[in-house]
Amino acid sequence: MFEVADAYISFMGRFSTPLAPLFADLGLAGVAPTSAVLDVGCGPGMLTAELVRRQGAAQVSAVDPVGSFVTAAAAAHPGAVVRQASAESLPFPDDSFDATLAQLVVHFMTDPAAGIGEMRRVTRPGGRVSACVWDHGGGTGPLSAFWDAVRVVAPTVPDESSLPGSNAGDLAALLVATGLHEVTEVPLTVAVTFASFDAWWEPYTFGVGTAGVAFDALSPEQQVRVVELLQAELGDGPFTMSATAWAATGVR
Template sequence: MIDADYDAHERSRWAGRAEAYQRSFGRLCAYPTQALLEAAAVRAGRRVIDVGTGPGTVAAAALARGAAVLAVDAEPSMLDAARRAAPGAALARAALPRLPVRTGGADAAVANFVLNHVGDPAAAVAELRRVVRPGGRMAVTVWPSPHPPLQRLWREAIDAAGVSAPADLPRLAAERDFPRTETGLASLLAAAGLVDVRCTTVTWVHQADPADWWAGAAAGIGSVGLVVQRQPAAARERIRREYVRLSAAYRDADGTLRLPTAALLGSARVDRPGT
Protein backbone atom coordinates (compact mmCIF):
# COMPACT_ATOMS: atom_id res chain seq x y z
CA MET A 1 0.00 0.00 0.00
CA ILE A 2 1.33 3.44 -0.93
CA ASP A 3 1.40 6.11 1.76
CA ALA A 4 -0.68 8.71 -0.09
CA ASP A 5 -0.51 11.31 2.69
CA TYR A 6 3.27 11.18 2.81
CA ASP A 7 3.59 11.38 -0.97
CA ALA A 8 1.07 14.23 -1.23
CA HIS A 9 3.01 16.14 1.41
CA GLU A 10 6.24 15.63 -0.52
CA ARG A 11 4.63 16.98 -3.69
CA SER A 12 3.35 20.09 -1.92
CA ARG A 13 6.65 20.90 -0.22
CA TRP A 14 8.43 21.33 -3.57
CA ALA A 15 5.76 23.44 -5.26
CA GLY A 16 7.36 26.46 -6.94
CA ARG A 17 10.71 25.93 -5.22
CA ALA A 18 13.01 25.09 -8.13
CA GLU A 19 14.87 28.41 -8.00
CA ALA A 20 15.45 28.22 -4.24
CA TYR A 21 16.58 24.62 -4.57
CA GLN A 22 19.06 25.43 -7.31
CA ARG A 23 20.54 28.28 -5.26
CA SER A 24 21.17 26.06 -2.25
CA PHE A 25 20.65 22.30 -2.05
CA GLY A 26 20.79 21.77 -5.82
CA ARG A 27 24.54 22.30 -5.90
CA LEU A 28 24.96 19.93 -2.98
CA CYS A 29 22.92 17.18 -4.63
CA ALA A 30 24.77 17.55 -7.93
CA TYR A 31 28.03 16.17 -6.59
CA PRO A 32 27.38 12.40 -7.04
CA THR A 33 26.06 12.84 -10.60
CA GLN A 34 28.93 11.24 -12.50
CA ALA A 35 29.31 8.38 -10.02
CA LEU A 36 25.56 7.75 -10.27
CA LEU A 37 25.66 7.58 -14.07
CA GLU A 38 28.72 5.35 -14.02
CA ALA A 39 27.05 2.96 -11.57
CA ALA A 40 24.06 2.70 -13.94
CA ALA A 41 26.38 2.09 -16.93
CA VAL A 42 25.03 5.13 -18.79
CA ARG A 43 26.71 5.27 -22.19
CA ALA A 44 26.14 6.69 -25.65
CA GLY A 45 23.02 5.28 -27.25
CA ARG A 46 21.51 4.03 -24.00
CA ARG A 47 17.91 4.87 -23.09
CA VAL A 48 17.97 6.42 -19.62
CA ILE A 49 15.16 7.53 -17.34
CA ASP A 50 16.15 10.15 -14.75
CA VAL A 51 13.51 9.93 -12.03
CA GLY A 52 13.04 12.98 -9.85
CA THR A 53 15.18 14.99 -12.23
CA GLY A 54 14.76 18.25 -10.28
CA PRO A 55 16.54 21.00 -12.22
CA GLY A 56 17.86 18.50 -14.75
CA THR A 57 21.46 18.20 -13.57
CA VAL A 58 21.67 14.41 -13.97
CA ALA A 59 19.68 14.49 -17.21
CA ALA A 60 22.09 17.02 -18.72
CA ALA A 61 25.09 14.92 -17.69
CA ALA A 62 23.50 11.80 -19.23
CA LEU A 63 22.89 13.70 -22.47
CA ALA A 64 26.54 14.75 -22.47
CA ARG A 65 27.42 11.03 -22.44
CA GLY A 66 25.34 10.55 -25.58
CA ALA A 67 22.37 8.85 -23.92
CA ALA A 68 18.73 9.31 -24.88
CA VAL A 69 17.08 10.72 -21.76
CA LEU A 70 13.58 10.85 -20.33
CA ALA A 71 13.56 13.22 -17.35
CA VAL A 72 10.67 12.79 -14.92
CA ASP A 73 9.52 14.99 -12.05
CA ALA A 74 6.24 15.70 -10.30
CA GLU A 75 6.90 19.43 -9.84
CA PRO A 76 6.28 21.77 -12.81
CA SER A 77 8.87 24.36 -11.71
CA MET A 78 11.51 21.62 -11.65
CA LEU A 79 10.52 20.46 -15.14
CA ASP A 80 10.83 24.05 -16.37
CA ALA A 81 14.36 24.18 -14.95
CA ALA A 82 15.18 20.77 -16.43
CA ARG A 83 13.94 21.90 -19.84
CA ARG A 84 16.51 24.72 -19.75
CA ALA A 85 19.34 22.59 -18.38
CA ALA A 86 18.76 19.55 -20.60
CA PRO A 87 17.04 20.76 -23.79
CA GLY A 88 17.67 17.46 -25.54
CA ALA A 89 15.79 15.39 -22.98
CA ALA A 90 12.18 14.29 -23.21
CA LEU A 91 10.20 15.42 -20.16
CA ALA A 92 7.27 13.92 -18.28
CA ARG A 93 5.38 14.97 -15.19
CA ALA A 94 5.18 11.87 -13.02
CA ALA A 95 6.51 10.39 -9.80
CA LEU A 96 7.38 7.09 -8.22
CA PRO A 97 5.92 4.54 -7.92
CA ARG A 98 4.09 5.12 -11.22
CA LEU A 99 6.27 5.99 -14.19
CA PRO A 100 5.02 6.56 -17.76
CA VAL A 101 7.39 3.99 -19.24
CA ARG A 102 6.57 0.53 -20.56
CA THR A 103 8.05 -2.47 -18.79
CA GLY A 104 11.66 -2.87 -19.85
CA GLY A 105 11.53 0.36 -21.83
CA ALA A 106 14.83 1.76 -20.52
CA ASP A 107 18.41 0.55 -20.54
CA ALA A 108 19.08 2.31 -17.26
CA ALA A 109 17.29 4.23 -14.52
CA VAL A 110 18.74 6.72 -12.05
CA ALA A 111 17.20 8.45 -9.05
CA ASN A 112 19.39 11.03 -7.32
CA PHE A 113 18.23 11.63 -3.73
CA VAL A 114 14.69 10.54 -4.56
CA LEU A 115 14.13 7.56 -2.27
CA ASN A 116 14.38 10.04 0.64
CA HIS A 117 11.10 11.55 -0.58
CA VAL A 118 8.76 8.61 -1.22
CA GLY A 119 6.19 7.04 1.07
CA ASP A 120 7.06 3.48 0.07
CA PRO A 121 10.74 2.99 -0.82
CA ALA A 122 10.27 -0.70 -1.67
CA ALA A 123 7.51 0.13 -4.17
CA ALA A 124 9.67 2.87 -5.65
CA VAL A 125 12.58 0.48 -6.19
CA ALA A 126 10.23 -2.11 -7.68
CA GLU A 127 9.03 0.47 -10.21
CA LEU A 128 12.59 1.43 -11.13
CA ARG A 129 13.29 -2.26 -11.69
CA ARG A 130 10.14 -2.64 -13.82
CA VAL A 131 11.13 0.02 -16.34
CA VAL A 132 14.67 -1.30 -16.90
CA ARG A 133 15.23 -4.10 -19.41
CA PRO A 134 16.91 -7.35 -18.34
CA GLY A 135 20.65 -6.74 -18.36
CA GLY A 136 20.23 -3.04 -17.65
CA ARG A 137 21.25 -1.28 -14.45
CA MET A 138 19.68 1.17 -12.04
CA ALA A 139 21.38 3.44 -9.51
CA VAL A 140 20.14 5.55 -6.61
CA THR A 141 21.54 7.89 -3.98
CA VAL A 142 20.22 8.58 -0.49
CA TRP A 143 21.47 10.51 2.53
CA PRO A 144 23.02 8.29 5.20
CA SER A 145 22.38 7.89 8.89
CA PRO A 146 24.10 8.74 11.18
CA HIS A 147 24.23 12.15 9.57
CA PRO A 148 27.53 13.68 8.42
CA PRO A 149 28.59 17.15 9.65
CA LEU A 150 26.70 19.09 6.96
CA GLN A 151 23.35 17.67 8.03
CA ARG A 152 24.26 17.76 11.74
CA LEU A 153 24.88 21.50 11.50
CA TRP A 154 21.19 22.10 10.79
CA ARG A 155 20.07 19.78 13.58
CA GLU A 156 22.39 21.49 16.05
CA ALA A 157 21.18 24.95 15.05
CA ILE A 158 17.55 23.94 15.51
CA ASP A 159 18.25 22.32 18.88
CA ALA A 160 20.28 25.29 20.10
CA ALA A 161 17.40 27.59 19.16
CA GLY A 162 15.06 25.53 21.35
CA VAL A 163 12.84 24.56 18.43
CA SER A 164 11.16 21.22 17.73
CA ALA A 165 9.84 19.80 14.48
CA PRO A 166 6.06 20.28 14.13
CA ALA A 167 4.25 17.22 15.43
CA ASP A 168 1.91 17.06 12.44
CA LEU A 169 4.60 16.60 9.78
CA PRO A 170 4.04 13.30 7.93
CA ARG A 171 6.61 10.66 8.78
CA LEU A 172 7.56 7.57 6.84
CA ALA A 173 5.83 4.54 8.34
CA ALA A 174 8.31 2.44 10.31
CA GLU A 175 7.39 -0.74 8.45
CA ARG A 176 8.24 0.94 5.12
CA ASP A 177 11.51 2.53 6.19
CA PHE A 178 14.95 1.00 5.76
CA PRO A 179 18.31 1.57 7.48
CA ARG A 180 20.14 4.43 5.81
CA THR A 181 23.40 2.49 5.69
CA GLU A 182 25.27 0.65 2.95
CA THR A 183 23.82 -2.64 4.19
CA GLY A 184 20.31 -1.20 4.53
CA LEU A 185 20.25 0.23 1.02
CA ALA A 186 21.76 -2.92 -0.47
CA SER A 187 19.09 -5.01 1.26
CA LEU A 188 16.34 -2.78 -0.12
CA LEU A 189 17.63 -3.30 -3.66
CA ALA A 190 18.11 -7.03 -3.23
CA ALA A 191 14.59 -7.44 -1.81
CA ALA A 192 13.22 -6.09 -5.11
CA GLY A 193 14.77 -9.02 -6.95
CA LEU A 194 17.75 -7.08 -8.28
CA VAL A 195 21.14 -8.75 -8.66
CA ASP A 196 24.79 -7.66 -8.68
CA VAL A 197 23.89 -5.21 -5.94
CA ARG A 198 26.59 -2.72 -5.01
CA CYS A 199 26.57 0.01 -2.39
CA THR A 200 29.28 2.49 -1.50
CA THR A 201 29.60 5.73 0.42
CA VAL A 202 30.55 8.84 -1.53
CA THR A 203 32.18 11.59 0.55
CA TRP A 204 32.95 15.18 -0.34
CA VAL A 205 33.25 18.69 1.09
CA HIS A 206 30.44 20.94 -0.03
CA GLN A 207 31.41 24.58 -0.54
CA ALA A 208 28.69 27.19 -0.18
CA ASP A 209 28.11 30.86 0.41
CA PRO A 210 26.67 31.14 3.95
CA ALA A 211 23.81 33.36 2.78
CA ASP A 212 22.86 30.98 -0.03
CA TRP A 213 22.97 28.01 2.33
CA TRP A 214 20.64 29.73 4.78
CA ALA A 215 18.38 30.91 1.95
CA GLY A 216 17.54 27.31 1.05
CA ALA A 217 16.37 26.50 4.57
CA ALA A 218 14.48 29.78 4.82
CA ALA A 219 12.67 28.93 1.56
CA GLY A 220 11.55 25.56 2.89
CA ILE A 221 14.08 23.37 1.11
CA GLY A 222 15.04 20.07 2.72
CA SER A 223 14.01 18.64 6.07
CA VAL A 224 15.43 21.66 7.85
CA GLY A 225 13.33 23.94 5.66
CA LEU A 226 10.16 22.18 6.79
CA VAL A 227 11.03 23.00 10.38
CA VAL A 228 12.18 26.58 9.72
CA GLN A 229 9.16 27.61 7.67
CA ARG A 230 6.67 26.38 10.24
CA GLN A 231 8.11 28.56 13.02
CA PRO A 232 6.99 32.05 14.05
CA ALA A 233 9.32 34.87 13.05
CA ALA A 234 11.10 35.03 16.41
CA ALA A 235 11.94 31.32 16.34
CA ARG A 236 13.15 31.52 12.74
CA GLU A 237 15.48 34.32 13.74
CA ARG A 238 16.83 32.24 16.64
CA ILE A 239 17.57 29.38 14.26
CA ARG A 240 19.32 31.78 11.87
CA ARG A 241 21.48 33.22 14.64
CA GLU A 242 22.46 29.75 15.83
CA TYR A 243 23.22 28.73 12.27
CA VAL A 244 25.54 31.74 11.88
CA ARG A 245 27.24 30.95 15.19
CA LEU A 246 27.71 27.22 14.61
CA SER A 247 28.64 27.48 10.94
CA ALA A 248 31.61 29.72 11.81
CA ALA A 249 33.57 26.54 12.57
CA TYR A 250 33.26 25.54 8.89
CA ARG A 251 34.21 28.86 7.28
CA ASP A 252 37.37 29.53 5.30
CA ALA A 253 39.26 32.81 5.58
CA ASP A 254 37.19 34.18 2.70
CA GLY A 255 33.93 33.24 4.44
CA THR A 256 33.08 30.23 2.26
CA LEU A 257 31.51 27.30 4.08
CA ARG A 258 33.30 23.97 3.71
CA LEU A 259 30.90 21.30 4.95
CA PRO A 260 31.91 17.60 4.99
CA THR A 261 29.09 15.35 3.85
CA ALA A 262 28.37 11.94 2.36
CA ALA A 263 25.81 9.98 0.36
CA LEU A 264 25.02 6.32 -0.14
CA LEU A 265 25.24 5.19 -3.76
CA GLY A 266 23.46 1.93 -4.53
CA SER A 267 23.22 0.18 -7.88
CA ALA A 268 22.06 -3.15 -9.22
CA ARG A 269 21.30 -5.11 -12.38
CA VAL A 270 17.92 -6.30 -13.63
CA ASP A 271 18.20 -9.96 -14.58
CA ARG A 272 14.61 -10.72 -15.55
CA PRO A 273 11.57 -8.74 -16.72
CA GLY A 274 9.79 -6.70 -14.05
CA THR A 275 6.06 -6.68 -13.46
Protein backbone atom coordinates in the same frame (compact mmCIF):
# COMPACT_ATOMS: atom_id res chain seq x y z
CA MET B 1 8.60 31.20 -14.42
CA PHE B 2 10.76 28.68 -12.58
CA GLU B 3 10.57 30.12 -9.05
CA VAL B 4 10.25 26.76 -7.28
CA ALA B 5 12.95 25.19 -9.43
CA ASP B 6 15.29 28.15 -8.88
CA ALA B 7 14.79 27.95 -5.12
CA TYR B 8 15.56 24.24 -5.11
CA ILE B 9 18.70 24.74 -7.21
CA SER B 10 19.92 27.43 -4.81
CA PHE B 11 19.17 25.25 -1.80
CA MET B 12 20.14 21.67 -2.74
CA GLY B 13 21.54 22.06 -6.23
CA ARG B 14 24.84 23.33 -4.83
CA PHE B 15 25.36 19.85 -3.35
CA SER B 16 23.45 17.64 -5.79
CA THR B 17 25.19 19.08 -8.86
CA PRO B 18 28.69 17.88 -7.81
CA LEU B 19 27.12 14.63 -6.58
CA ALA B 20 25.68 13.84 -10.02
CA PRO B 21 28.98 12.82 -11.72
CA LEU B 22 29.88 10.53 -8.83
CA PHE B 23 26.45 8.91 -8.90
CA ALA B 24 26.51 8.61 -12.68
CA ASP B 25 29.85 6.79 -12.48
CA LEU B 26 28.12 4.20 -10.29
CA GLY B 27 24.79 4.07 -12.08
CA LEU B 28 26.26 3.85 -15.59
CA ALA B 29 28.95 1.26 -14.79
CA GLY B 30 28.97 -1.24 -17.65
CA VAL B 31 26.36 0.76 -19.58
CA ALA B 32 27.24 1.67 -23.17
CA PRO B 33 27.43 5.41 -24.02
CA THR B 34 24.73 4.84 -26.65
CA SER B 35 22.26 3.23 -24.21
CA ALA B 36 18.91 4.68 -23.18
CA VAL B 37 18.79 5.84 -19.56
CA LEU B 38 16.12 7.19 -17.20
CA ASP B 39 16.37 9.80 -14.43
CA VAL B 40 13.61 9.15 -11.86
CA GLY B 41 12.62 12.11 -9.71
CA CYS B 42 14.75 14.44 -11.80
CA GLY B 43 13.83 17.69 -10.05
CA PRO B 44 15.01 20.65 -12.12
CA GLY B 45 17.58 18.40 -13.78
CA MET B 46 20.95 18.21 -12.01
CA LEU B 47 21.45 14.49 -12.74
CA THR B 48 19.65 14.86 -16.07
CA ALA B 49 22.36 17.29 -17.20
CA GLU B 50 25.09 14.78 -16.35
CA LEU B 51 23.27 11.96 -18.17
CA VAL B 52 22.78 14.17 -21.24
CA ARG B 53 26.48 15.03 -21.19
CA ARG B 54 27.43 11.35 -21.17
CA GLN B 55 24.71 9.66 -23.22
CA GLY B 56 23.40 12.44 -25.45
CA ALA B 57 19.99 14.04 -25.02
CA ALA B 58 18.24 11.64 -27.39
CA GLN B 59 19.09 8.72 -25.09
CA VAL B 60 17.88 10.39 -21.88
CA SER B 61 14.40 10.33 -20.36
CA ALA B 62 13.43 11.93 -17.05
CA VAL B 63 10.34 12.11 -14.85
CA ASP B 64 9.26 14.11 -11.82
CA PRO B 65 5.86 14.55 -10.14
CA VAL B 66 6.32 18.33 -9.74
CA GLY B 67 5.20 20.27 -12.80
CA SER B 68 7.54 23.23 -12.32
CA PHE B 69 10.53 20.88 -12.09
CA VAL B 70 9.46 19.12 -15.29
CA THR B 71 9.14 22.46 -17.06
CA ALA B 72 12.59 23.56 -15.92
CA ALA B 73 14.29 20.26 -16.83
CA ALA B 74 12.59 20.10 -20.23
CA ALA B 75 13.62 23.69 -21.04
CA ALA B 76 17.22 22.99 -20.07
CA HIS B 77 17.40 19.76 -22.10
CA PRO B 78 15.11 20.10 -25.13
CA GLY B 79 16.41 16.93 -26.78
CA ALA B 80 15.54 14.72 -23.82
CA VAL B 81 12.15 13.20 -23.01
CA VAL B 82 10.93 14.82 -19.77
CA ARG B 83 7.51 13.84 -18.42
CA GLN B 84 5.46 14.49 -15.31
CA ALA B 85 5.03 11.23 -13.41
CA SER B 86 5.72 9.59 -10.06
CA ALA B 87 8.31 6.91 -9.46
CA GLU B 88 5.55 4.53 -8.40
CA SER B 89 3.86 4.77 -11.81
CA LEU B 90 6.47 5.24 -14.54
CA PRO B 91 4.94 5.97 -17.97
CA PHE B 92 7.21 3.62 -19.92
CA PRO B 93 6.89 0.03 -21.19
CA ASP B 94 8.75 -2.87 -19.60
CA ASP B 95 12.43 -3.21 -20.51
CA SER B 96 12.79 0.34 -21.90
CA PHE B 97 16.17 1.39 -20.45
CA ASP B 98 19.66 0.04 -19.87
CA ALA B 99 20.08 2.12 -16.71
CA THR B 100 17.56 3.70 -14.37
CA LEU B 101 18.77 6.13 -11.71
CA ALA B 102 17.11 7.98 -8.80
CA GLN B 103 19.24 10.70 -7.24
CA LEU B 104 18.07 12.00 -3.85
CA VAL B 105 14.45 10.93 -4.32
CA VAL B 106 13.80 7.56 -2.65
CA HIS B 107 13.12 9.23 0.71
CA PHE B 108 10.43 11.36 -0.96
CA MET B 109 8.64 8.44 -2.62
CA THR B 110 5.19 7.64 -1.28
CA ASP B 111 6.09 3.94 -1.51
CA PRO B 112 9.86 3.41 -1.95
CA ALA B 113 9.51 -0.35 -2.55
CA ALA B 114 6.98 0.30 -5.32
CA GLY B 115 9.17 3.02 -6.79
CA ILE B 116 12.24 0.78 -6.93
CA GLY B 117 10.04 -1.99 -8.32
CA GLU B 118 8.91 0.29 -11.13
CA MET B 119 12.52 1.23 -11.85
CA ARG B 120 13.33 -2.49 -12.12
CA ARG B 121 10.33 -3.07 -14.40
CA VAL B 122 11.36 -0.46 -16.98
CA THR B 123 15.00 -1.63 -16.94
CA ARG B 124 16.07 -4.30 -19.41
CA PRO B 125 17.41 -7.63 -18.14
CA GLY B 126 21.11 -7.12 -17.46
CA GLY B 127 20.55 -3.38 -17.02
CA ARG B 128 21.39 -1.37 -13.92
CA VAL B 129 19.12 0.19 -11.28
CA SER B 130 20.66 2.72 -8.86
CA ALA B 131 19.57 5.12 -6.13
CA CYS B 132 21.21 7.50 -3.67
CA VAL B 133 20.05 9.44 -0.61
CA TRP B 134 21.93 11.84 1.66
CA ASP B 135 23.23 10.34 4.91
CA HIS B 136 20.66 12.09 7.08
CA GLY B 137 20.67 9.27 9.62
CA GLY B 138 24.44 9.13 10.01
CA GLY B 139 24.83 12.86 10.43
CA THR B 140 27.06 13.55 7.43
CA GLY B 141 24.47 14.91 4.97
CA PRO B 142 24.46 18.52 3.76
CA LEU B 143 21.67 19.45 6.20
CA SER B 144 23.14 17.81 9.30
CA ALA B 145 24.45 21.05 10.86
CA PHE B 146 21.04 22.65 10.39
CA TRP B 147 19.17 19.76 12.00
CA ASP B 148 21.62 19.66 14.91
CA ALA B 149 20.83 23.31 15.65
CA VAL B 150 17.08 22.80 15.27
CA ARG B 151 17.13 19.88 17.70
CA VAL B 152 18.78 22.10 20.32
CA VAL B 153 16.10 24.78 19.94
CA ALA B 154 13.06 22.57 19.24
CA PRO B 155 13.80 18.93 20.15
CA THR B 156 10.40 17.62 19.05
CA VAL B 157 10.61 18.88 15.46
CA PRO B 158 10.80 15.83 13.11
CA ASP B 159 14.03 15.68 11.10
CA GLU B 160 15.03 13.52 8.13
CA SER B 161 17.12 10.91 9.94
CA SER B 162 14.52 8.15 9.74
CA LEU B 163 13.45 8.67 6.12
CA PRO B 164 13.90 5.66 3.77
CA GLY B 165 17.42 5.41 2.40
CA SER B 166 18.86 7.83 4.94
CA ASN B 167 20.87 5.22 6.84
CA ALA B 168 23.59 2.79 5.83
CA GLY B 169 22.12 -0.37 4.34
CA ASP B 170 18.64 1.02 3.64
CA LEU B 171 19.02 1.35 -0.12
CA ALA B 172 20.80 -1.97 -0.59
CA ALA B 173 17.99 -3.71 1.28
CA LEU B 174 15.39 -2.05 -0.94
CA LEU B 175 17.18 -3.12 -4.11
CA VAL B 176 17.63 -6.69 -2.92
CA ALA B 177 13.96 -6.88 -1.91
CA THR B 178 12.88 -6.01 -5.47
CA GLY B 179 14.89 -8.91 -6.90
CA LEU B 180 17.96 -7.06 -8.15
CA HIS B 181 21.29 -8.90 -8.21
CA GLU B 182 24.93 -7.96 -7.53
CA VAL B 183 23.74 -5.20 -5.20
CA THR B 184 26.41 -2.97 -3.68
CA GLU B 185 26.20 0.18 -1.56
CA VAL B 186 28.89 2.83 -1.20
CA PRO B 187 29.22 6.34 0.28
CA LEU B 188 29.67 9.25 -2.13
CA THR B 189 31.11 12.47 -0.69
CA VAL B 190 31.23 15.99 -2.13
CA ALA B 191 32.75 19.18 -0.75
CA VAL B 192 31.32 22.65 -1.41
CA THR B 193 33.01 25.95 -0.49
CA PHE B 194 30.96 28.96 0.60
CA ALA B 195 32.32 32.50 0.53
CA SER B 196 30.37 33.54 3.61
CA PHE B 197 27.90 32.31 6.19
CA ASP B 198 25.14 34.33 4.54
CA ALA B 199 25.83 32.67 1.17
CA TRP B 200 25.35 29.26 2.79
CA TRP B 201 22.39 30.23 4.94
CA GLU B 202 20.16 32.29 2.61
CA PRO B 203 18.57 29.31 0.74
CA TYR B 204 17.33 27.93 4.06
CA THR B 205 14.95 30.89 4.19
CA PHE B 206 13.28 29.97 0.90
CA GLY B 207 10.96 27.39 2.49
CA VAL B 208 12.23 24.59 0.25
CA GLY B 209 12.06 20.94 1.29
CA THR B 210 11.64 19.45 4.75
CA ALA B 211 14.29 21.74 6.25
CA GLY B 212 12.79 24.91 4.84
CA VAL B 213 9.31 23.97 6.03
CA ALA B 214 10.64 23.10 9.48
CA PHE B 215 12.46 26.44 9.79
CA ASP B 216 9.38 28.38 8.68
CA ALA B 217 7.34 26.63 11.39
CA LEU B 218 9.64 27.84 14.19
CA SER B 219 8.80 30.96 16.15
CA PRO B 220 10.79 34.11 15.29
CA GLU B 221 12.76 33.70 18.51
CA GLN B 222 13.59 30.08 17.70
CA GLN B 223 14.65 31.04 14.18
CA VAL B 224 17.05 33.65 15.54
CA ARG B 225 18.52 31.12 17.95
CA VAL B 226 19.05 28.52 15.20
CA VAL B 227 20.95 31.07 13.12
CA GLU B 228 23.04 32.10 16.14
CA LEU B 229 24.01 28.49 16.86
CA LEU B 230 24.95 27.82 13.26
CA GLN B 231 26.99 30.99 12.87
CA ALA B 232 28.84 30.23 16.10
CA GLU B 233 29.69 26.77 14.73
CA LEU B 234 30.54 27.68 11.15
CA GLY B 235 31.91 31.19 11.47
CA ASP B 236 31.58 34.04 9.01
CA GLY B 237 33.33 32.16 6.18
CA PRO B 238 34.74 31.24 3.89
CA PHE B 239 34.33 27.59 4.81
CA THR B 240 34.02 24.22 3.07
CA MET B 241 31.23 21.81 3.89
CA SER B 242 31.35 18.10 3.07
CA ALA B 243 28.25 16.01 2.44
CA THR B 244 27.90 12.26 2.03
CA ALA B 245 25.18 10.24 0.32
CA TRP B 246 24.58 6.50 0.41
CA ALA B 247 24.38 5.06 -3.10
CA ALA B 248 23.28 1.56 -4.04
CA THR B 249 23.24 -0.15 -7.41
CA GLY B 250 22.10 -3.53 -8.69
CA VAL B 251 21.59 -5.48 -11.88
CA ARG B 252 18.27 -6.73 -13.14
